[in-house]
Amino acid sequence: MGRSLYKSCKNSPSVSAPSRMRLSGSALRTLPLLMSAFLLHAVAASQSIPTSFSEPFETSGTVLRGLVIVADPAGYEPTISGEHASKQDTEALAAARSNFAVAALLRHHVTDAGGDFYLTRQDDRPATNSLEDYPAREMVVRRAQPHFVVTIAHTSSEREIVVPAVDSATSDPVSYALAQILAHHLAQAGFGAFDIRGGTVPLHESTGATALVLMLPLPPPPPAPDYRPRSTHTSKVARAIYSTCEEAWTGKLRDALETRRTRTFRSPRAETSSEAPPPEGVTTEVASLARNLWHGERPPASVEEARRLLDAYKKQTLTDTTIFYLDTQIEQTPRGWRVVARSNVRQIAECAVGILRTVGCSPLEATVEVLPNYASLGKAPFAVAVGVPALLWGAPEEGNDVQTQVLPGEPLWLLDRTPDSTFYLVQGADGYIGWLRSDSVALLDAERFDSLLEKRCAVLTAPWSDGSLALTPGTRLPLVDQHMHEPKAGRSLVKVQYFMHSSRGELLEKELPIPAELLSFPPQPSAGQRAVETALSLYGSPYVFGGRSANGIDCSGLVGVSYESAGLRLPRDARQQILVGRLVATPWHRDALQPGDILFFISETGRVVHTGLSLGGNRFIHSCPPSVRVNSFSPDDPLYSKTWIKAFAFARRPLP
Structure with missing residues (x-):
């Protein structure tokens, strides 16, 4: 089965051009990969959240700058489809998906270290037509002009590396030297000894590129729902191939690889030019955004032009201006420019200042x-x-640009207030930010506020009044009995909690008896818990932009399929998912996070670029290059990530 599997890699799906990615752990930029639709059923709701996780292997820097490789994950062609598929077909499919998973992880390792990486196939669909498909894979190699090609082929039992045979007794020396390095790193990873033999390597035969075929046993399926053993196998193989790249490129084999590449591909690839460096204190991402927003050759000539520029930033870049607040005060004096930028997220205020610096508002005195x-x-x-x-x-002031309406009982995140305390700048449960009269605001300490966020609530489904108090449909009311799922048969009234001001302005918590038929109740167990259990079953799966399957999945894909298994279909992208649910955490207060709360992260320009799921407390699971992983907001946790705590913007809870 192993050898036929390798041969079937000729039948992988065709692509029109090589796919190239240059990634970093924070930028999250990849070329889209079309993945097959995937729907995962939830595991038992009673399963506890694991506590043992490890950080995936990551690379950084420029150690592989200049290296170009092509990964060729072997595909498969089923002999029988549907319910009559053979055991051989099932194993071949599992092998093809493992091949692609290794290649997807390897992509991140190579590009994060400064190398260029290409794939010969873009997903795990069955191959169907070898005559049409193989030239497409060959075209990827010819366009990429790589230093070498590695075909990844999981088999039933083989442990060998095939290199091109020059004749019956001699192998290609460059490929053989590369294979020796790879065999060494595979042995160090615990895979045992690998035989190296000369044979037919199709992509070498057709293109002349340095190439080899890695054939290794497919790991046994792990006990469901723990996918960590298989993800460990995948990451070890990818790391061994990466270590081979690094040793070959930084050692004696580099000159031989360069010479072979130059001889094989005589026309060099065109190099792309880079933009001018950004001003001091401004990141490349912010500077690039500023140049896209300001097309004039001169700096802004007036305060009005500078304001128009920042208005364009708010409208064109911020994912949602109702959720992110930015207020700027700009002055132009004979001595230069002065700006005060105020925001509920630091990156947005700093980006506004960086935009003005980039377009030439200088000298600039800035306050964030x-x-x-x-x-x-x-x-x-x-x-x-x-x-x-x-x-x-x-x-x-009343009558000035209405944003939304706040219902009694909704939690409010206070951002500022007027000097006379007449109005508060608040962010409501729906995420909207605006000014609210102070007589509609009752202050809470952090403990009572977190209790309000964490309590299970019923939602009023019809108007209700007791003569002195009238409530509207949609009002969320905390249940006095927090263990109630549905009222018992024959029970006509349910006690709920209601907040109100006393005649002296003090906050009172009143119990209201509401008819049960006027209330809807939250599910038990929570959909968030079920979503987390599904996400954990995908732990270790490779990050693939556009992916929604265990063979490759992106950040919003992970959140989407996890909640799909819990019965809720979310919008596809993170920038759309931010509108679902109610606000439960901000950068300055995360104490009420529960399993399944959706976390959102922003770039340096203030755009929502990433999402994940809270595991409750400080830990969260997310799909980020190179794979689905668990990180933490706590500096005391070994999984702590300074990158993600800085980028965190807010969290929402999709269901009651």
């Missing part, structure tokens, strides 16, 4: 203020909405 304004609000900027439904305004 990150909300909440603790000097005005104190140490506990939390509240709950009380009284009647109240409108949220775009400015601290």
